[in-house]
Amino acid sequence: MKSSLVLIGVAASAIAAQPAFAKEGDVLIRARAILVAPTESSGPVEPAFPASAVGVSDSVMPEVDFTYMLTDRIGAELILATTKHDAQGRGALSGFDELASTWVLPPTLTLQYHLAPEGKVRPYVGAGINYTIFYSTKASPALETxxxxxxxxxxxxxxxxxxxxxxIDLTEKVFLNLDVKYIDIDTTARLNTGGAINSARVSIDPIVAGVGIGFRF
Structure with missing residues (x-):
């Protein structure tokens, strides 16, 4: 009899527990650790190095994003992070592990559709736009030498x-988040050496995988 009462109490607690599902008007804040893995391709560095290409290194950094729920199922998410990457030599420039380094700021706005807004496990998909700013870009000492x-x-x-x-719910207000994005990023890199200009068209197009904790307000 005692064990039956314990089981009934556990079941009642599970039924009473409220999921952290998002509702219209809620704000979700997530803090993630992200891996930015470029799927890069590039043209040659021309005119001086026609048989060359440029690669882009991976980066691991923290990221914060904010989601406003427009309805129970549709949310608008703004993603903020900055990462540092090395441009690496390929082909005729393969002897350079680092041609240059740059910081990348890619604010991204997506519109999400939440498939199971009242569940404890809530998958979503999204699509949106991205504007990427490159800053603190510097040639490597090896390239300048x-x-x-x-x-x-x-x-x-x-x-x-x-x-x-x-x-994935952890408590009524806190949840675990797993997220992956593909971001379309294309740039032209220009190298000015004493007035001689070389340039290369680079498609960075990273896959951004993140894991973190979210809070519902």
């Missing part, structure tokens, strides 16, 4: 973003 003092500039980029993820 080889060709002389060089300034590097990378054009800002405007593109699309695709997203999929899931929120």
């Amino acid at each position: 080889a060709i002389g003092a060089t300034t590097v500039k990378m054009d800002d980029s405007f593109g699309y973003a695709l997203q999929a993820g899931v929120d």
